[in-house]
Amino acid sequence: MMEYKGYLGKVEFDAEAGTLHGEIVGIRDVVTFQGESVEEVEKAFRESVDDYLAFCKKRGEEPDKPCSGKFVVRLDTDLHRKLNLVATAEGESLNSWVSKRLNEAVAGRFPVRKSSGTTRRAKMIRRSGTLRRKPRSPH
Numbered sequence: 001m002m003e004y005k006g007y008l009g010k011v012e013f014d015a016e017a018g019t020l021h022g023e024i025v026g027i028r029d030v031v032t033f034q035g036e037s038v039e040e041v042e043k044a045f046r047e048s049v050d051d052y053l054a055f056c057k058k059r060g061e062e063p064d065k066p067c068s069g070k071f072v073v074r075l076d077t078d079l080h081r082k083l084n085l086v087a088t089a090e091g092e093s094l095n096s097w098v099s100k101r102l103n104e105a106v107a108g109r110f111p112v113r114k115s116s117g118t119t120r121r122a123k124m125i126r127r128s129g130t131l132r133r134k135p136r137s138p139h
């Protein structure tokens with residue numbers, strides 16, 4: 001995974017074509033990029049993010065954000081009560097306690113490469129002159 005301006009890019013290798021191709025993940029808009037080397041795909045990713053932001057600005061549309069920092073989790077009421085008791089016993093709010101536990105659960109699992117600079121064009125899929133939106137996930 002790569003990160004640039006808060007957007008994450010996931011890259012895969014296409015053995016048949018001998019290229020690296022990727023997509024910005026975590027947004028509903030479809031924004032892709034590709035390159036023949038690690039350096040090229042990193043540059044293409046950065047350019048795709050920049051082009052996406054410029055495209056949205058030109059059209060007067062708000063770019064989709066990767067994550068808002070909020071999500072709703074539905075729990076069994078007994079588990080909710082137990083979690084609240086544990087958090088309170090540890091002197092924390094439930095939000096703070098859950099956030100720390102989730103950070104611990106994912107620590108080291110998602111190495112993200114920071115990126116900067118620009119050079120390559122974005123390839124955005126458009127339908128009838130507008131960005132194509134992926135359906136929102138119910139989660």
